[in-house]
Amino acid sequence: MMGPRSDLPLSDNPAVRILPWIVALMVYLATLTLAGGLLVGTMANQWSQGLSGTLTVQVAPLKNESLAELDARVIQATRAILKTPGVKSAAAIPLRDIAVMLEPWLGGEANVKGLPLPRLIDVALNPDIDLQALAERLRKATPGAEIDNHQYWRDHLITFLRSLEIVAAIMVLLIAITTATIVVFATRSGLAVHREVIEVLHLIGAPDAYIAGQFQRHAQRLGFIGGAAGGVLGLATLLGLSYLAGNLDGVTLPALHLWHWPILAALPIAAAYIAKWTARRIVLRALNRMA
Amino acid sequence: MALSILSARRKRGFHVATSDSNVVQFENVGIRYGAGPEVLRDVNFALPEASFNFLTGVSGAGKSSLLRIMYLANQPNRGLVTIFGKNVAMITRRERPEIRRNIGVVFQDFRLLEHLNVFDNVALPLRVSGAAKNVIEKHVTELLTWVGLADHMKALPPTLSGGQQQRVAIARAVIARPRLLLADEPTGNVDDAIAMRLLYLFEELNRMGTTVVIATHNESLVGRFQHPQLHLDNGTVEYRTTQVPSPTPVDA
Numbered sequence: 001m002m003g004p005r006s007d008l009p010l011s012d013n014p015a016v017r018i019l020p021w022i023v024a025l026m027v028y029l030a031t032l033t034l035a036g037g038l039l040v041g042t043m044a045n046q047w048s049q050g051l052s053g054t055l056t057v058q059v060a061p062l063k064n065e066s067l068a069e070l071d072a073r074v075i076q077a078t079r080a081i082l083k084t085p086g087v088k089s090a091a092a093i094p095l096r097d098i099a100v101m102l103e104p105w106l107g108g109e110a111n112v113k114g115l116p117l118p119r120l121i122d123v124a125l126n127p128d129i130d131l132q133a134l135a136e137r138l139r140k141a142t143p144g145a146e147i148d149n150h151q152y153w154r155d156h157l158i159t160f161l162r163s164l165e166i167v168a169a170i171m172v173l174l175i176a177i178t179t180a181t182i183v184v185f186a187t188r189s190g191l192a193v194h195r196e197v198i199e200v201l202h203l204i205g206a207p208d209a210y211i212a213g214q215f216q217r218h219a220q221r222l223g224f225i226g227g228a229a230g231g232v233l234g235l236a237t238l239l240g241l242s243y244l245a246g247n248l249d250g251v252t253l254p255a256l257h258l259w260h261w262p263i264l265a266a267l268p269i270a271a272a273y274i275a276k277w278t279a280r281r282i283v284l285r286a287l288n289r290m291a
Numbered sequence: 292m293a294l295s296i297l298s299a300r301r302k303r304g305f306h307v308a309t310s311d312s313n314v315v316q317f318e319n320v321g322i323r324y325g326a327g328p329e330v331l332r333d334v335n336f337a338l339p340e341a342s343f344n345f346l347t348g349v350s351g352a353g354k355s356s357l358l359r360i361m362y363l364a365n366q367p368n369r370g371l372v373t374i375f376g377k378n379v380a381m382i383t384r385r386e387r388p389e390i391r392r393n394i395g396v397v398f399q400d401f402r403l404l405e406h407l408n409v410f411d412n413v414a415l416p417l418r419v420s421g422a423a424k425n426v427i428e429k430h431v432t433e434l435l436t437w438v439g440l441a442d443h444m445k446a447l448p449p450t451l452s453g454g455q456q457q458r459v460a461i462a463r464a465v466i467a468r469p470r471l472l473l474a475d476e477p478t479g480n481v482d483d484a485i486a487m488r489l490l491y492l493f494e495e496l497n498r499m500g501t502t503v504v505i506a507t508h509n510e511s512l513v514g515r516f517q518h519p520q521l522h523l524d525n526g527t528v529e530y531r532t533t534q535v536p537s538p539t540p541v542d543a
Contacts, residue, residue: 007415009406200402203362204463205392206419208384288384 007201008194008211010218015189019219019275022182023226024233027271030175031234031264035256037168038263043254044161047154055131056148057081057090057121057138065116073142074119080141081121086129093120179271183219183278190215191286198287212283216276223275227268235264294437294495295430313337313373314471314502315361317528320370322356329526330356334370336521336530338504343497345513346506348523354506355399357523358473361504362396363387375470392420395469395501397477401460403448409435409459410444416467434462438489453480461489465496472496474505478512486512 010016059074074092081090098117099106106115131147138145191198201211242255320334331353338344346354359365360372363379372379375390382390395416403412410431417427435444438458448456457480464472472493478486490505490512497503504521507513513520520531 007404007407007411007418012406196402197404200404201415201419202388203364203391203396203402204416204419205388205390205394207388210419 006214006218007206008190008197008214008218010190010194010215013186013190013193015186016218016222019182019186019222020226020229023179023223023271023275024230026175026179026182027227027230027267028234028237029230030172030267030271031231032237033168033171033175034267035234035238035260035264037165037172038256038260039254040161040164040168042257044158044165046254047161048158053125053127055123055125055150057123057145058148059119059121059142059145061116061118062144070119073144074121077138077142077145078121080137081123081134084129084134084137086126087134088124088126090121090123093122095119176270176274179223180274180278183223183275184282187215187219187279187282188286191283208284208287211287212280215283216280219279220272220276224268224272227271230271231265231268234267235261238264294433312340314340314342314375315504316371316373317367318371320360320367320372322353322360322365323368329368331523331528332526334528336528338502341497341500341502343494343503343516343518344505344521345516345518346504346521346523347508347510347513350508352523353526354508354523355475357521357528358396358475358504358506361471361473362394363391388419392416392467393470395464395467395472397457397460397464397472397474399475399479401448401456403456403459403463405448408445408447409440409451412448412459413462413466415463420467430466431462434466437492438462439485454482454485457481458485458489461492465492468496468499468501470501472501472503474503476507477505478507478509487515490516 057077059070059077061070078090078092081087095117098120102117135147138147198211238256245255315336315338317334317336320331321329322331322334323329334357346357348354356365360367360379361374363374363382366380374382375393377386377390404415407415413435414427414431417430432441432444435441438461440455440458440462443451443455448459451459457477461474461477464474474493477493478489481489493503493505494516522529522531
C-alpha cells in the first residue's frame with residue numbers, strides 16, 4: 001500500500017497488513033451494534049413518554065347499572081375523549097368483541113350476557129397528547145372511566161429495553177478495546193521488525209515523538225481505511241434492513257432518527273483515532289524502555 | 292564549487308555552558324565488554340573546538356568503540372567523558388536527541404535506510420530537526436551533486452556500489468553541519484581521488500567550525516595532512532599533536 005513518505009517501511013509487516021481487515025470487521029460489528037442500541041433507545045423513549053400511540057379507556061359498570069345506562073356512559077366518555085386535543089380517534093369496542101376476547105376464559109357469548117363486564121374504548125393518540133389533561137377531562141365527564149396506559153407492562157418493557165441499550169453500549173466499548181488491542185500487537189511487532197531503522201533514527205537525533213509520529217500516522221491511515229470499509233458495509237446493511245422493514249405493512253417498527261446516521265458514520269473516524277493514539281502510546285512507552 | 296551548507300549560518304539554539312572550549316574530553320576512561328578485560332584503559336585526551344583529528348590504529352584496536360562513546364551509543368565503564376561540556380553519564384533521554392543532532396556520524400557499515408532513496412536518506416537529519424522543505428531540497432541536491440551522486444538521487448541504497456553508499460553516508464552525516472563530525476573509515480571503499488575529495492569536504496566543514504574525528508587505518512592518507520592524531524595502541528590512546536615529518540617524497 002503506497003502512502004505518504006515514511007522513514008520506516010511500516011507496510012512491510014504482515015501483522016500490520018492484516019490490521020485494516022480486522023478494523024473493518026470491528027467497525028462493521030460496531031455499526032450494527034450501535035444502530036441496534038440507538039433503535040432500542042428510541043423505542044424505550046417512545047414508550048416512556050407514552051407516545052406509543054394508543055391507550056385503552058375502561059368504563060367499569062356501576063352497581064345495579066343497566067346495560068343501556070352503561071352504554072350511555074360509554075358514549076359520553078367517548079365524546080369527552082374525542083374533544084380532548086391530541087386525540088386522533090376513539091372508538092368503543094362493541095360488547096360482542098369484548099365477549100370474543102374473553103371467550104377463552106369465560107366460554108361462548110351466551111354466558112357473558114348477564115355478567116357486569118367493563119367496556120373498553122380504544123383510543124389512538126397524536127404524539128403531542130397531554131395525558132394528564134385527558135385523564136382530568138375523563139374523570140369529570142364520566143365517573144368510573146379509567147385510563148389504562150399499560151403502566152405495569154410498559155415499565156417492564158422499558159426496563160428490558162434500557163438493559164438492551166446498556167448491553168449494546170458495553171459491546172461497542174468492548175469492540176473499541178479489541179480494536180485497540182489489535183493495534184497494540186501490530187505496533188509492537190512493527191517496533192521489533194524495524195528495530196535497526198529506529199536505532200539509526202535515534203542516532204541521527206530523532207526524538208521519540210518523531211518516531212512515534214511515523215507509527216501513529218501509519219496506524220491512523222490503516223485504521224481509517226479499514227474503518228471506512230467496515231462502516232460503508234455496516235450502513236449498507238442497515239439501509240437494506242430498513243428497506244425490508246418498510247415493506248412490512250401495518251407494522252410500525254421504530255426507525256433510526258436522522259441524527260443517528262452521522263453518529264454511525266463517525267465510527268470509522270473513531271477507529272482511526274483509536275488506532276492513532278494507541279500506536280503513539282505504545283511506541284513512546286517502548287522507546288522509553290529502550291534507554 | 293561553493294556549498295551553501297558551508298556558507299549558511301549555523302543554526303542557533305544549541306548552547307551548552309562549557310568551562311573550557313573542548314568539544315570532547317576523555318579522562319581516565321576504560322572500556323570493557325561484559326566481564327572481559329578492558330579493551331581500552333586510561334584513555335586521556337581532549338579535542339578542542341574546531342580541531343581536525345585522525346583516530347588511527349590497527350583494526351580491532353578499539354577505534355569504533357571510542358567513536359561509539361562519542362556519539363552516545365555506549366557509555367564508558369570507567370572514567371569521565373564530556374561532550375560539548377556535558378558529562379555523558381548525566382545526559383538524560385530527553386537531552387540526547389538534541390545533542391545527537393549536533394553530531395554527524397559516518398558509520399563504518401553506513402547504516403543507510405534501505406527503503407529510502409538516496410535523497411531521502413541524506414535529507415533525514417534535516418527532516419528530523421524540522422527544516423523547511425525548500426531548504427532540504429536545495430541543500431540535499433547541492434551536496435549530492437558535489438559528492439557526485441546527482442544521477443542517483445532516486446536510487447535505493449542496495450542498488451549502489453560500496454563507494455557510492457559510502458558517499459551517501461558521508462553526505463547524510465554532514466548535511467546538517469554538525470558541531471562534531473565522527474567518521475569511521477569514511478574512505479575505505481573509494482579510490483584515492485574520491486578519498487581526497489571527501490577529506491577536502493571534511494576540511495571545509497572543519498574550517499567552518501566543526502570538530503572532526505576521522506578513524507582510519509590508512510596511514511598514508513593521514514600522512515598527507517598536518518593534523519593531530521589519536522593513535523590507539525596497546526589498549527590506550529597516544530595523542531600526537533606534533534606531526535612527524537611526512538614520509539611522502541617531496542616530488543610526489
